[in-house]
Amino acid sequence: MKVKKFRLKPRLPTVGKILKALLSVKHLPAELEQSLPTECENFLEFAQPAAFYQTWGKGEIPAVFTDVLKQAGFTKPVAVTALVATIGQEPEERLSELLMRGETQASQVVTAFAEESADLSLHFILRLLADDAYGDGCMISDPLEILDASLMAETLTLLEAAQEGVTVDTADHLSPRFTRVALVAWAPVSRKRSSAAPAKKKSA
Numbered sequence: 001m002k003v004k005k006f007r008l009k010p011r012l013p014t015v016g017k018i019l020k021a022l023l024s025v026k027h028l029p030a031e032l033e034q035s036l037p038t039e040c041e042n043f044l045e046f047a048q049p050a051a052f053y054q055t056w057g058k059g060e061i062p063a064v065f066t067d068v069l070k071q072a073g074f075t076k077p078v079a080v081t082a083l084v085a086t087i088g089q090e091p092e093e094r095l096s097e098l099l100m101r102g103e104t105q106a107s108q109v110v111t112a113f114a115e116e117s118a119d120l121s122l123h124f125i126l127r128l129l130a131d132d133a134y135g136d137g138c139m140i141s142d143p144l145e146i147l148d149a150s151l152m153a154e155t156l157t158l159l160e161a162a163q164e165g166v167t168v169d170t171a172d173h174l175s176p177r178f179t180r181v182a183l184v185a186w187a188p189v190s191r192k193r194s195s196a197a198p199a200k201k202k203s204a
Helices: 012-023 030-046 063-071 090-100 104-135 149-158
Strands: 003-004 050-056 077-086 138-140 178-190
Touching: 003 104, 012 030, 012 104, 030 090, 030 104, 050 104, 050 138, 063 077, 063 149, 063 178, 077 104, 077 149, 104 138, 104 178, 149 178
Parallel strands: none
Antiparallel strands: 003 050, 050 077, 077 178, 138 178
C-alpha cells in the first residue's frame, strides 16, 4: 500500500527538544523559539511525506527477517510487515543549500523539523497498518527500526523501494536522508480470534 502527501503537524515542543540537542543548549534563545511556528509553516511547504508497506502472511515471511524478529522475541508471528516512511528529498536539498551558505542555525532548524516529520510519517503509516491488522483480528507490535545497512538494502529491494525514490547507496547511506525503515510483527488479538490471518500478501 502507498500513501502520499498526507498532512503532517510537527509538534513544536518536540522540535524544540531536538533543536536543543543539535545546538547543545539547555534553553533555546527566545527569538529562535518564537520563530518556530513560522519556520514550521515554511518547512511544510517543501516536505513531501510518503509511506508504503508490504505484508507477508505466516509461511511467506522472508527469511532475511528471521534473526531480527527472533532477537525481538517474535518467534511465531502470524504475519510481518515491512514499511518505509519518508518526507522526500527536498528537505535534504534545502539543508545542503543552507550549509553551503554557512547558515548553520537555519540548517539545524530544518534538521529538527525533518527528524520530527520523518517520525510522524512513520507513526501515520503505523496507524493505518494497525487498522488493517485489527480488521483481520490482529494487532501489530511496536516498530522494529531497521538500521543495519545490509538488512536495510534487502528490505528496500523486497519493497521495490527504488520505484518510490528510496535507496541505499554504495556507502550505505539511506536516501532520502529523513526516511524510516521498520518491521512490525502481527499477533492475534485474543485466543478466540487466533485463527484470523491477513491476506497472503499486500503490495502496492
